[in-house]
Amino acid sequence: MSALDNTRELFRRDQVWPFLAPAQSRVNVDNQMILYVEDLNLSFDGFKALNNLNLYINDGELRCLIGANGAGKTTLMDVITGKTQCDSGTVYFGQNHNLLNKDEAEIAQLGIGRKFQKPTVFEEQTVFDNLELSLKTDKRVLPTLFSRLTPTQIDRIDEVLKTIGLAEHRFMLAGALSHGQKQWLEIGMLLAADPRLLLIDEPVAGMTAQETERTAELLTSLAGERTVIVVEHDMEFVRSIARTVTVLHQGSVLAEGTMDQIQSNKDVIEVYLGEEAVGEKGAEQGKGERA
Incomplete structure (x- = not known):
């Protein structure tokens, strides 16, 4: 083995030096709950973006958040991921991690990944390279410069490629993918970092x-295996994936339940689904008048 190979082995991506390793502890989900959001408040120049919001997410569930624009969906995700500081309240990841005391990097390191509505892939890199860059590894200069992928990491990327349906496109430039494929690649980039909780904003x-x-x-x-929270406006899509739906309105939880329960909830019909129904009715009347 050459001197360069020896150096690469020393700095390989899966090599963790004890004195450099971040202090972490497992996420305590003994109560089968992975996310606790309680009495969350946040105001912007007098506007109440979050208003005594309470939300509880079970470990391993797929939860959908819906609500009109300004209901607080994105702001809630911003607080959970450390992008925005709230005025008051508590946010715990499991029973033992207070997210309000951590910054964005620390929260991501704990195992919380977020996908924004617009895909943010590296378009000049291949699909494979995008996933490699997303692996949970030491990103400092020396380890990155001298490292090489291990068989375990290659297997991990192959597994993610299969999961997102892009195995046949592994060497294609990300910029050449369709819009939908870019969305899947970004979800794959989150998976490559092995998160416990995924926050997905308007994926379709x-x-x-x-x-x-x-x-x-x-x-x-x-x-x-993971917990997934999806923010989406497409009600048919929500119906196709959600077992539990949470409706936000004016920064608070308005209703929660199955899609059938939500669609028959009088408060939801009045403030959210009812607005769409009124809009559709008006559009149909307009068509009749023009005809």
Whole structure:
């Protein structure tokens, strides 16, 4: 083995030096609950973005969050991931990690991954390279410079490629993928970092019907081993994946239950689904008048 190989072995990606390893402890889900959000409040210039919001997510479940624009969905995700500080309240990951005392990097290291609505892949890199860059490894200069993928890490990337349905596109530039495929790749990039909790924002926006169906299958397959929270406006998509739906309104939880329960809830019909129904009715009346 050459001197360069010896150096690479020393700095290989799965090599963890004890004095450099971050202090971590496992996520305590003894009560089968992975996320506790209690009495959360946040105001922007007098606007109450979050208003005594309470939310509890079971370990391994797939939960959908719906609500009109301004209901607090994105703001809630911002607080959970450390992007925004709340005014008051508590947010715990498991029973033992107070997320409000941690920054974005520390929260990601704990195992919380977030996907934004617009795909943010590295378009000049291949699909495989995007996943390699997303592995949970030491990202400092020397370890990155001298490291090489281990067989375990290659197997991990292959597993993710299979999960997201892009195994045949592993050497394609990410920029050449379709919109839906880019969304799947970004979900794969989250999976490569091996998160415990996934926050997915509007994953099917702009997708074809076939891509939407495939995305539903993908997200459903992830629940169980991981916990998945999906923010989405497409009600048919929500119905296809959700066992439990939480409706946010003016920064608070308005209702929670199955999709059938939500769609028959009088408060939800009045403040959210009712608005859509009124809009559709008005559109139909307009068509009749023009005819």
